[in-house]
Amino acid sequence: MEAERKAAQLSGDTTALLPVLPFHEKITYRAGNKTICCLEGGRIGIQYETSFAGEPCDLYHCVLESKSFLEKMTVLEHTVPFFLLIREAENDFLSSNAMKFIDHMGDLLQAYVDRREQVRLIKELYGNQIGELYHSLPYHMVEFFLDDFDCKVTLSLKYAEDLRSVLPTGVSVLAWPMHAVTMNTKEETQPIPTRLSYAEDALRSMSLPEAYAEIVLNLPQVLKETYPQENFA
Structure with missing residues (x-):
């Protein structure tokens, strides 16, 4: 059964996945990814x-219940990751508009999977260039650095x-030269970072893998122009 389910997921045949859920025989309608x-x-x-890049990814489900017409609907069970705050969405939307709640959770789940898969893809494609990478559970905060250059980015x-x-709505890309201009303090000498605005613009307007490729392609030339006294490969 599990092998058939995975094969159906890879082939894009989502109807074959429905028997996994307890309500597969009572489908009323489909709306987008729901x-x-x-x-x-x-x-x-x-x-x-x-889905991600046109390929199916994870399935999630949620069951809503109302004991009577006079009582508001509540979430009876679900497989939504806890950090996507389904209970907060339940309090905000479900008592007044069940469809708004359903759509909201669909948007949350798709956005979470998209962010997660973007990070997975850059690690898969460019792992040899990326140093340590940190991210929050819902992937709404991501930080990493490049260590394949004579400059830490x-x-x-x-x-x-x-x-x-x-x-991303907030982006910061800084280049830290190893032997470039420094500023003197009473305690120690520290390198002065340079903000790479072209890289920030790319991250705001492209998916993470696309932006990363754009950044790395132009980085050597940008570093040469920014630090002409350095010898960047």
Whole structure:
């Protein structure tokens, strides 16, 4: 069964994945990446399908329940990662607009998977150039540095606090030359970092793998122009 499920996921046949869930025989309709079902006892089941670069990724589900028409709906069970704050969304949306809650969670899940897969892809493609990489659980804060040059470059990305963005809203890219201009303090001598605005612009407007390729392609020339006294390869 698990082998069939993985094969169906790779082939993009999401209908073959539905029997994994308890409400697969009562599908009412599909809306975007969501399959919404009416279940027994006044419950509603939602299956969320996520993707990256056109390929299917993770499946998540959520079951909503209302014991009577006079009571608001609540989340009975779900497979949403805890750091996506489903209970906060339940309090904000579910009592007044169930569809808004359903759409909101779909946006959260897709954005989370997109950010996660962007990070996974740069590690897979450029792992030999990337030093230590840090990220928060929902991947809304990412930081790493490049160590394949004679200059340490740190990249820090912050995404919107609502966790629904796939492009960073806050970006900082700094180059730290190893032997370049320094400033003297009473305690020690420290290198002066330079802000790489072209790299920040790329990260704000492109996916992380695309922006990374653009940054690395132009980095040697930018470093030569910024620090003409240095010998950058």
